[in-house]
Amino acid sequence: MWIAAYLDKGEKLFYIPSTTGALYINGVNLQNMNEPIAFYNGAISASTQVQIELVNNQLCLYDEDYNDNNGIAFPLSQCRYVLVGADAFVYLDATSTRYIILPEHHALHAEVMTAIQSQQKGFSHKLLQQKWPVLLGVLFGLLVFIYFLFTAALPSIAMKLITVNQEIKLGKTFYEDFTANQYIDGSSTELLQSFADELHLSEQYPIKISVVDDTLVNAFAFPGGRIVVYKGIIRQLQNPQEMIALLAHETSHVNQRHTLRAILSQLSFSFMFSFFTNGIDGMAKGVINNASQLYSLHYSRSLEREADEKGMELMLKNHVNPIGMKWLMEELKRQETALPESIAFLSTHPLTEERLKNAAAFAQEKTVNARPLSSQMLASWHELKKIAEENVELRIGNREWRDESGELRMEE
Amino acid sequence: MTTSQPRLAFVGRGSQLFPIILVNALLTIITFGLYYPWAKAKKLQFMYSQTTLADHPFTFTGTGIEMFKGFVRAFVLLIGIIATAGYLQYNQITNFGILLVYGALLCLFPFAIHGGYKYRMAKTLWKGIRFGYTGDITELLKIYFTGIFLSIITFGIYSPWFVINLRTYLIGNIKFGDAKFAYKGNGGELFGIIVGGYLLTIFTLGIYFPWWQKKLFAYYINNVSLSKGEKTIQLKSTVSVGSLFVLFITNFFLIAFTFGLAYAWVVVRSMKYVAEHIELEGDYSSLEELVQTQTDYDNATGDDMADLLDLGLIV
Known part of the structure; x- marks a missing residue:
């Protein structure tokens, strides 16, 4: 939604319904003068210069003259970024063929990254935001849990299911x-x-x-x-x-029933151990090897x-x-x-x-x-x-x- | 436009890779392994994004769901072949049946390589320009079966020529936008390096081993080039025995003293080493003039089949 009005001397005025309420006169943002940055268009490996603005959860690109016909909007939910050093490479769609480079000193550097991050969903994203000692702790806890599941819980259940006969x-x-x-x-x-x-x-x-x-x-x-x-x-x-x-x-x-319990926990343990070391086919081998001992x-x-x-x-x-x-x-x-x-x-x-x-x-x-x-x-x-x-x-x-x-x- | 010599680099840090590995392990365990394709995608996306050429990162655009579908297809195919073998054996159809099953398994390798290359290359981007693999499966099958046949009847002597033929075909069909890779090596030279290195390693009680590995790596890298029209970029290995040795030793101690927890750092160090020891020479202005020519390709069956067969895609 672009509203354009013309002033006396033929100068163009845009009002863009942006979160910042940015006001442009003759293509110049009066509140926030953005430095032009490199844009790769997915057709050739050479870049062109663009200016960007964050509007309504969209990243809008304009050519240097702010010609309204050339503005392209990319939904932030499709965007992702990669940091190389401090520069953010912002990929604009799922194909990752089109991207811009936001240098560290750019006015919107932090803002764009925060906006993209807030759009990212998924469990793994949430996990990745944790500190690694937390992750390591959770992983360790999970392994301990699995250990007890296999050596104590599963054999106990099996014990209940196996009759005396x-x-x-x-x-x-x-x-x-x-x-x-x-x-x-x-x-x-x-x-x-x-x-x-x-x-x-x-x-x-x-x-x-x-x-x-x-x-x-x-x-x-x-x-x-x-x-x-x-x-x-x-x-x-x-x-x-x-x-x-x-x-x-x-x-x-x-x-x-100690012998039964010991057999079940040993089998269960070797089952778990071979799963972690060899995957599915290792599990079968582990059970056979242990039955003889x-x-x-x-x-x-x-x-x-x-x-x-x-x-x-x-x-x-x-x-x-x-x-x-x-x-x-x-x-x-x-x-x-x-x-x-x-x-x-x-x-x-x-x-x-x-x-x-x-x-x-x-x-x-x-x-x-x-x-x-x-x-x-x-x-x-x-x-x-x-x-x-x-x-x-x-x-x-x-x-x-x-x-x-x-x-x-x-x-x- | 003047450009400085483009450099390959790996800019990632172990502290970035470590949480990815931890989260992947966590989710793979709690989903009983079903998360594996997504884990693989996450890791590849990170590794690619931290590998830079002329300060621009590569991009891996493959996704977990593509690789999951590919994995299911590859798994069903493999199980199908194994089940057929079981069925034929059960019904005592041995001679023809076994031949059929072995034939099918043998065919899987070139198909896995072909599909794997197509998927990996289509999902690899730099500066928004896709790589691509344009090889033809019938050509690859010809090279593959001729190579296997000649290697068997020459008791393996032919295998260096087989490897070179495969490399030449595979690398020669990799496109980078409108630029084209090429591999120029010959079987005789590779044969010399393999036999000479083998004998010298034995005679020197293993001391020659790092020199041998350095030579093999250089013979791979130094024969790879990328051309667009008249402009050609030549790859060059700058691996030295001393630095390679230091890398191996330090990596070994890192793993040993941290009970494997330093794995992420070892991967990063190794990647850095490889990236920093490949140089680009020649007319590299072509990198600024690449044009998008390759299409996307979403079928990861070959890639996952290569995984299941434990087959590396680097020949």
């Missing part, structure tokens, strides 16, 4: 996968199973035990009730109470503490002195100093002073209504030990151990 099936699959390249000692397995069957270990899960013919000092549980005990650990245990403690501890991992699951300290406690409660329920848990820990600790590399059990079940203390305190606090073990159990235990000691040449110098009655003895 599904868990048993899942455990069976993992177990079969694991035993595919392990030698299971049939007679030891039978003996330890009958030993365990004398105890009431689990309400929901069928506890099935397998003995692996390996000198590794290790034992662990699969979800759903499968427990694997290595011959190496049987050899190290000195009395049946320690074995009951071991079984009670592992069963508690099963009963409390489930038997080296790590439990958190709180889960270990819980398994100790629930294990000792199970012992009490079975009329077995929970002091066996303390003995088990002491026994393994002694082995740790003698044979550090073969005690795999301790690397997955880290033995802390705190656990030892808790076990001792538990045994002291509770009134124990211990009954002697059945003759069948004792028979199984002795036979089991005999098999485990066979073909063993490995002996560790002088050491102390507890016999069945719990007496501390010293070996020659």
Whole structure:
């Protein structure tokens, strides 16, 4: 909307409805004399000189004579600018072929940039206006959130969705996968199973035990009730109470669904990790790689503490002195100093002073209504030990151990 | 009009790029990766806008939505080929099927390069004048398959000639307004640089490596020219081994001591180095007289396919 009037001597007067109410006489802005600037028209790489004005959210360009027919208006919402040094290169439309250069000292330098900025919308623009420490903080917070989502929230949801029967099936699959390249000692397995069957270990899960013919000092549980005990650990245990403690501890991992939780958080974590490092196809690989390493699951300290406690409660329920848990820990600790590399059990079940203390305190606090073990159990235990000691040449110098009655003895 | 020698420069700062990278990472994570094309556009727009020739910035006019559409098309195409392979294998149609699928995958590369060049060049502007790629896909396919065939039967000896043919064709079809780029190199020389550099690097236990890289870079840059009519501008590499070595070492320590947080600064330093070590010689007055001749092109499928195939557009 241009209103033009003619004065006496043929001079032209424009009134432009601008925010500044600029008044032009003979092409000269009376309030704000703008310096001509370079305009590139998108047709050739050479520039022409123009003068500019901000009017009604538009950037208006005039040639140097302010000929009204040559004024071109560009909506600010289409404009964007780039700073090269302090000079603003203002692109006038979406094609970015037409632009002007606003030098730092130009009267409208700051005003044009502020006007364009106020037109910019979008979430990323708002974010980009924040200071980088804020952005870094938000990004870090987001990563922490995602970490907890994947390692805590998602596994918890999955835990609720997986039924006991599904868990048993899942455990069976993992177990079969694991035993595919392990030698299971049939007679030891039978003996330890009958030993365990004398105890009431689990309400929901069928506890099935397998003995692996390996000198590794290790034992662990699969979800759903499968427990694997290595011959190496049987050899190290000195009395049946320690074995009951071991079984009670592992069963508690099963009963409390610790194994399932650990598997889910490990899977979930590797899922997240491979997504960030390799993208979608990396995720699938990560899951496959981790499925084969489930038997080296790590439990958190709180889960270990819980398994100790629930294990000792199970012992009490079975009329077995929970002091066996303390003995088990002491026994393994002694082995740790003698044979550090073969005690795999301790690397997955880290033995802390705190656990030892808790076990001792538990045994002291509770009134124990211990009954002697059945003759069948004792028979199984002795036979089991005999098999485990066979073909063993490995002996560790002088050491102390507890016999069945719990007496501390010293070996020659 | 007298003009001083136009210089290439990168004027951006790490403190400008860093927030862009942070925001891109944030939005890409919370959109489960869907923001990636927009993130790529934002980064390219910044990098172009901070690269200047004769104090005028380049402009990248590609948008997130174009690249998103391109990405979807490229992804569907790739999945389609992989699914066809799976289907044929499942139905025991092996020989012909595998040949068909490998043929299709092999074809993707020249199509990705062709489409990638068309899109990138059409979206690159300087002083409002568009670049453009005018190559013909059938010509490119000819060069590509001849090159692959000859490289295979010569056990790779032909590959430097293949690279030169590709470069000559691709760069020779880049227009800048009414000016035209050209690449003038030959396979024999490149073969010499590659084999000589390889052997010397081994004999000197790796010491020669920076000299070799400098030579390869110079052989690329020094053979590029831009002509408009009779006026020709020749590019010239001024990379020196010492400065290249200093750049590598300082960048390495920057990354190592900040656990990668200095990535933005490393990118900026590297860009500055490259820009400042390419000089323009000859009759550069043509830069003032360029005329808009190239049209816009919005299809980013090739560009995104090149991304998916992890294919750089610089041959």
